[in-house]
Each structure stands twice: as structure tokens, then as C-alpha cells.
Amino acid sequence: xxxxxxxxxxxxxxxxxxxxxxxxxxxxxxxxxxxxxxxxxxxxxxxxxxxxxxxxxxxxxxxxxxxxxxxxxxxxxxxxxxxxxxxxxxxxxxxxxxxxxxxxxxxxxxxxxxxxxxxxxxxxxxxxxxxxxxxxxxxxxxxxxxxxxxxxxxxxxxxxxxxxxxxxxxxxxxxxxxxxxxxxxxxxxxxxxxxxxxxxxxxxxxxxxxxxxxxxxxxxxxxxxxxxxxxxxxxxxxxxxxxxxxxxxxxxxxxxxxxxxx
Amino acid sequence: xxxxxxxxxxxxxxxxxxxxxxxxxxxxxxxxxxxxxxxxxxxxxxxxxxxxxxxxxxxxxxxxxxxxxxxxxxxxxxxxxxxxxxxxxxxxxxxxxxxxxxxxxxxxxxxxxxxxxxxxxxxxxxxxxxxxxxxxxxxxxxxxxxxxxxxxxxxxxxxxxxxxxxxxxxxxxxxxxxxxxxxxxxxxxxxxxxxxxxxxxxxxxxxxxxxxxxxxxxxxx
Numbered sequence: 001x002x003x004x005x006x007x008x009x010x011x012x013x014x015x016x017x018x019x020x021x022x023x024x025x026x027x028x029x030x031x032x033x034x035x036x037x038x039x040x041x042x043x044x045x046x047x048x049x050x051x052x053x054x055x056x057x058x059x060x061x062x063x064x065x066x067x068x069x070x071x072x073x074x075x076x077x078x079x080x081x082x083x084x085x086x087x088x089x090x091x092x093x094x095x096x097x098x099x100x101x102x103x104x105x106x107x108x109x110x111x112x113x114x115x116x117x118x119x120x121x122x123x124x125x126x127x128x129x130x131x132x133x134x135x136x137x138x139x140x141x142x143x144x145x146x147x148x149x150x151x152x153x154x155x156x157x158x159x160x161x162x163x164x165x166x167x168x169x170x171x172x173x174x175x176x177x178x179x180x181x182x183x184x185x186x187x188x189x190x191x192x193x194x195x196x197x198x199x200x201x202x203x204x205x206x207x208x209x210x211x212x213x214x215x216x217x218x219x220x221x222x223x224x225x226x227x228x229x230x231x232x233x234x235x236x237x238x239x240x241x242x243x244x245x246x247x248x249x250x251x252x253x254x255x256x257x258x259x260x261x262x
Numbered sequence: 263x264x265x266x267x268x269x270x271x272x273x274x275x276x277x278x279x280x281x282x283x284x285x286x287x288x289x290x291x292x293x294x295x296x297x298x299x300x301x302x303x304x305x306x307x308x309x310x311x312x313x314x315x316x317x318x319x320x321x322x323x324x325x326x327x328x329x330x331x332x333x334x335x336x337x338x339x340x341x342x343x344x345x346x347x348x349x350x351x352x353x354x355x356x357x358x359x360x361x362x363x364x365x366x367x368x369x370x371x372x373x374x375x376x377x378x379x380x381x382x383x384x385x386x387x388x389x390x391x392x393x394x395x396x397x398x399x400x401x402x403x404x405x406x407x408x409x410x411x412x413x414x415x416x417x418x419x420x421x422x423x424x425x426x427x428x429x430x431x432x433x434x435x436x437x438x439x440x441x442x443x444x445x446x447x448x449x450x451x452x453x454x455x456x457x458x459x460x461x462x463x464x465x466x467x468x469x470x471x472x473x474x475x476x477x478x479x480x481x482x483x
Contacts, residue, residue: 145450
């Protein structure tokens with residue numbers, strides 16, 4: 001056999017082998033959950049417990065900016081559960097009639113904080129320090145698609161800082177990108193959720209809560225999505241999130257639990 | 263039409279143009295050296311400069327952050343000295359387009375020069391031309407089709423750069439949102455009618471440049 005055809009036949013055998021693996025029937029049921037990226041750690045943990053309790057179930061995640069996620073669902077993405085970091089996105093989905101009626105729950109709350117990088121030499125103690133001219137770059141989420149960016153926008157406008165700092169704003173695609181820009185020292189400050197800041201506290205110098213009432217309450221709604229592959233499993237996941245077990249995991253990750261979930 | 267879209271189109275052209283000028287200067291020199299000279303590590307350098315062509319732009323973007331970020335190898339020195347960082351500026355978009363599109367120029371230049379009949383080059387030397395004169399009067403003119411093709415491809419690639427640009431220049435409205443990035447944002451926030459205009463704009467601009475390049479090639483050569 002010529003060396004080339006030898007290589008080719010090995011390659012073909014490999015392909016056949018891989019094909020056999022993928023043809024093996026996956027017996028587990030799957031559900032796909034599109035969730036705000038700020039829920040990443042909490043939801044991954046909740047899903048682990050959910051999978052352990054419900055046998056033969058696999059939970060797949062699609063974390064991102066809530067605005068992007070709702071757009072994907074409206075465009076027909078096969079998603080079973082949607083959890084957003086803002087009421088606006090869930091309201092939009094509900095108005096389109098894509099939420100399983102009665103499945104929605106506003107389950108958790110969060111707060112917005114100002115963060116600065118560990119290695120920063122600038123003195124940034126509070127939001128009004130952002131107007132100092134040494135501060136050149138402030139990261140926030142893109143208000144069009146990122147709820148955290150929308151809250152940040154409200155904070156800056158409410159405190160009448162927006163016009164002074166708007167040239168310094170670096171818009172990120174989701175809230176974890178804001179966190180990353182700050183942690184890497186690429187920007188001088190950023191506005192994220194308290195729960196995000198907690199995941200990289202070691203790389204941050206300051207974590208300052210923004211004044212209460214300077215933005216709409218950060219409320220997380222969750223619901224089963226209409227047209228999902230497995231509606232009963234989707235509902236089961238939603239109830240698992242708002243069960244005492246789910247709530248204790250959320251609390252451990254820094255979220256505040258909402259008692260009146262409607 | 264929306265002024266934001268005009269800005270994005272202008273920025274895209276500006277970035278692609280600046281990147282292409284740098285690419286032609288650097289790419290022709292590099293392609294020439296790789297085609298004509300033998301030196302240690304030649305193939306290694308060739309691979310290094312070709313990698314961005316085959317790597318996903320996000321990987322290239324990652325390397326650029328490691329090198330040019332505020333805490334990157336080069337970026338840190340620059341920031342300590344000047345207080346300036348290339349990240350999130352339109353220069354970063356040029357840098358991203360430059361690195362991603364450069365291999366197209368180098369490879370086409372190298373291939374074009376290597377395919378020139380060596381007798382012609384030898385004749386030039388025999389007739390007393392220096393290396394530089396030979397390059398300018400014989401080699402580059404004979405390779406002109408390849409050089410033009412490389413330039414057009416590089417410009418088109420620079421114009422369409424998305425991944426690496428998003429990572430190093432961000433997507434900042436009014437500053438670094440090139441047309442491809444704007445389309446991404448518009449589609450992400452459901453503004454389909456605006457996205458459609460932007461898509462048409464980019465398609466038309468690209469088609470126009472290809473048409474113009476083809477015509478120039480027919481006329482000039």
C-alpha cells in the first residue's frame with residue numbers, strides 16, 4: 001500500500017469509529033436553559049443537584065446577555081427555560097406569547113456595585129470620582145442588550161454623571177466581560193452586580209455599592225419557554241430553582257430571594 | 263439614512279485602508295525576503311505570519327491582548343511610559359485587521375515572486391543591476407498581478423474583520439464600532455431593518471471594491 005492511501009484508510013477508519021460513537025443512542029433527556037450570565041455559578045450548581053435528583057436528565061446551559069438570549073429565543077432557538085437579569089427581557093418574551101402560562105416567577109434580586117482593578121493606582125472611592133480626568137475608561141454593559149448595562153446607565157443618569165463620563169464608557173457584550181476588563185486592569189472602573197464582583201474579589205481593589213434607588217430594582221425572572229422540547233421537565237427545573245434547596249444555593253452565591261414571586 | 267451607520271461605514275473603510283497600507287509595505291517586504299533569501303528560521307517565520315490565516319480570529323485576538331493589553335508584554339511598557347493604551351481605540355482595530363489580513367499579502371507575494379523565471383532575474387544581475395534595482399525594475403513589476411491580488415484580498419479581509427477586532431477594540435458606539443460589529447449589535451438587539459441596511463451597505467461596498475480591482479487589473483496589466 002502506498003503511504004498516502006495508508007494514511008487515507010486510517011483516516012476513514014477513524015471517521016467510521018467516530019460515527020459509531022455519535023450514533024449510540026443517548027438515553028438521557030436534555031433540557032436547554034438560556035440564563036443571564038450573572039447566574040452562571042449559582043445555576044450550574046443548581047443544575048448539578050437537579051441532575052442528581054432527576055435521573056437520566058442532562059441540563060445544557062447557554063449563558064449570555066439577557067438581551068441576546070431573548071433575541072435568540074424569538075428567532076427560534078430550541079430553549080426550554082429562560083432566566084433573565086431584567087424584567088424587560090422576560091416581559092418582551094411574554095408579550096410575544098412565548099412563555100408557558102403560569103410558569104413565570106420573579107425569583108431573585110441583585111445589587112449593582114462599582115469596582116476598580118487591584119493594581120490600579122487611581123483613587124476611586126465612589127461614583128463621583130469617575131468624573132476625575134485621570135479616569136479615562138469605565139466599562140459597562142451595552143444597555144441595548146445587557147441588563148447590567150441598563151442599570152448602570154440609570155445610575156449614571158440619576159446621579160447626573162452621564163454627560164461627564166459618557167466619552168469614557170467602554171461598552172461590553174455582557175456583564176462578565178465588564179468584570180473581566182476590570183480584573184485585567186484594561187479599564188479604570190466598571191459597574192457590575194455584587195454577585196459578579198464576589199467571583200473575582202481577589203482581583204479587585206474596591207467594591208462600592210451604588211446608592212439605593214439610583215436604578216430600577218435588579219429582578220431576575222425565570223419561566224418555561226413555549227415550544228421547548230420538554231415542557232414538564234422545564235417546569236420541574238423552574239420549581240427546583242424556586243424550591244428551598246434552590247434558594248439556599250442562590251443565597252450562598254449572594255442573591256437576595258424574592259418572597260412574592262408573581 | 264442613519265448617521266450611526268455612515269459612521270460605521272466610514273470607520274470600516276478607514277480601518278481597512280490604514281491596515282492595507284501597512285500590510286502592503288510590510289507584506290511585500292516580508293514576501294520578498296521569504297521568496298528570495300535563505301536564512302535560519304525562515305520557515306518558522308513563514309508559519310508564524312501565516313498562523314492568523316488559519317487560527318480563529320478569537321485566538322489571534324487573545325494573543326493580541328496578551329501582547330498589547332494594558333498589562334500585556336508590550337502594552338504594559340507602553341502604558342507605563344506614555345499612559346496610553348491601544349486597547350479600545352480604532353488603532354486596535356487597525357492592528358487586528360493588519361495581523362489577520364497580513365498572511366494573504368505575504369503568501370501571494372511570495373508565490374508570485376517564486377514563480378518568476380529565474381533567468382530574467384539573473385539577466386538583470388548580469389547587466390549590472392543591484393539587488394535593489396532588480397527588485398524595483400524586474401521582480402516587483404513581474405509580480406504585479408500577485409501583488410495586486412494580495413492587496414485586494416487583504417483589503418477585503420480587513421474590511422470584514424470581526425472576531426479579533428471585537429476582542430481588542432471592543433464595540434464602542436461612535437469610536438470602534440466598525441460595520442461588521444454594528445451588524446452584530448443590531449441583530450443582537452433585534453433592530454433588523456437597520457441591520458438590513460448595514461448588511462446591504464457592506465455587501466455593496468465589498469462588491470464595488472472587487473469590481474474596481476478587477477477593472478484596474480485588466481486595464482493596467
